[in-house]
Amino acid sequence: MHPAGRYRLYSGLFAPTALKESLFKESDGLLQSIRQSCADKSKPLPDARLYGLNTCAKFIWRCGRDAGLQHHMPAILRSGFGLFQKDESKRVKRAALYLMLEVIKCNARCGSPLSAQEMEIDKHIGRLMEELKSFRTKMGPQAQGALYALFAGMIDLYDNHFSPQQLRDIASTIKTVMESSMSNLSKGFEPSLIEGVMKGLESLLHRHADAFFPADQPDHESRQRLYTFIEGTANYVQGSGGSLAPMKAAMSVLRRHAQLFRGQLLAELRAVPAYRNKRQEERLAAREAAKQANAGEAAAAAEGQPADWQLKRHTAGPQPDTDTQSNRQAGRRTRQCLNT
Structure with missing residues (x-):
């Protein structure tokens, strides 16, 4: 061994x-x-x-x-x-x-x-940043997710050892992964990568939100896209291969930064009554359709015919008289024989 x-x-x-x-x-x-x-x-x-x-x-x-x-x-x-x-x-x-x-x-x-x-934290931060910028696409999604998780731990413990440019570089790569994941959401995603991205996102938003939302730029659109990515990850379990880790990490981001996404959360809260009304209308329509189907079956049973026969009779329209057509064809054949 x-x-x-x-x-x-x-x-x-x-x-x-x-x-x-x-x-x-x-x-x-x-x-x-x-x-x-x-x-x-x-x-x-x-x-x-x-x-x-x-x-x-x-x-x-x-x-x-x-x-x-x-x-x-x-x-x-x-x-x-x-x-x-x-x-x-x-x-x-x-x-x-x-x-x-x-x-x-x-x-x-x-x-x-x-x-x-x-x-030797400063040395390790510098070396890891070089690896992130030079070999991010070559290290594979699992290693990349672990790198974001490591950056999250370092930011929580040694945030003053990161330069503003390094924080912006990390935020930029997270945005790149976010955009790529949103465009390929229907194809699924690597759970460890998204989990690491969420951990890095949570730490950056807690201590250095300006890396995502610069003060000199309007941040409504970027904040909405960021919220869409987090909320979509929290609700999309099928593409993660059954792993709940990305969903839990996304929920942790929303829980920790609810104030940052206050507008988006309030909009969803206001949409709840409309959603409930829509679902109620759908349930009533389904119930009415079931009643009509039951009434049709009862009427068919009273006439002694199966319900599907009654449905075909009412929906198929007038049917051709096959006996009349056969008689006409026989008459034509008889006349042809007499003429010859």
Whole structure:
């Protein structure tokens, strides 16, 4: 069994401190082995790297605070970015980004977190922005969604380390994905991509709404399109392959930013009575049609004929007299014989 499989199977049997060294020791830990296997092109093991990264992320999520992991965090961030940048597997790229996200969340939960300088946040933001601008369309939808989720976590924790231009660039790419998703909504969408976009959107609107709605431009149309995208995602589950994550993320955006979309929400609220009246009219019409159908069946039963025969009799119009036509044809044949 591969070491990643053993770690996944027996992770509950190890003490956090012992397992920490097995996972993150810089000389021969699991994460270091994953980096080495990524560099060795003769042994492509994307599944093993994927399971190993997921194991590391799960350990950080469950035991990061109790395992004394802080002095490993800068190295884990560097390893995660290196795997995201160099690994050819899109699933491994996604797992590496989520590992980085768990690290910065775990650091924030610690009683005395490392500073942004110790975590090299500025360097990672710059490198991730370069990847976003240069290779966004090549990294695949799953990795792209994970990148937006990572940006959302960084904006929530280190928003003052983003420049205004970087925030506008993130908002611009989110708008691009939004427009593409709206035009192809009938064909479905990648759930992890839309979920990541929603998380990035929620964090940006909370702290830097001006990246979407510049103060010197009228924002009614752009706000309406943004609301249409969020509301459509919240209501469109069929195209997400059965995943509810995009819908939940969209509902979280609307719940957190209800004041921002107050006009759109009020318009929908005012439309509720009209919608109810329309549905009531449709129900009454269906009920009346059912009554007429039942009356027709009762009349047909009283005459001793099936209802479908009565319907055909009233709708098909006058029918030709087949006996008269046969007699005429026989008469023509008789006259022809007599003439010959």
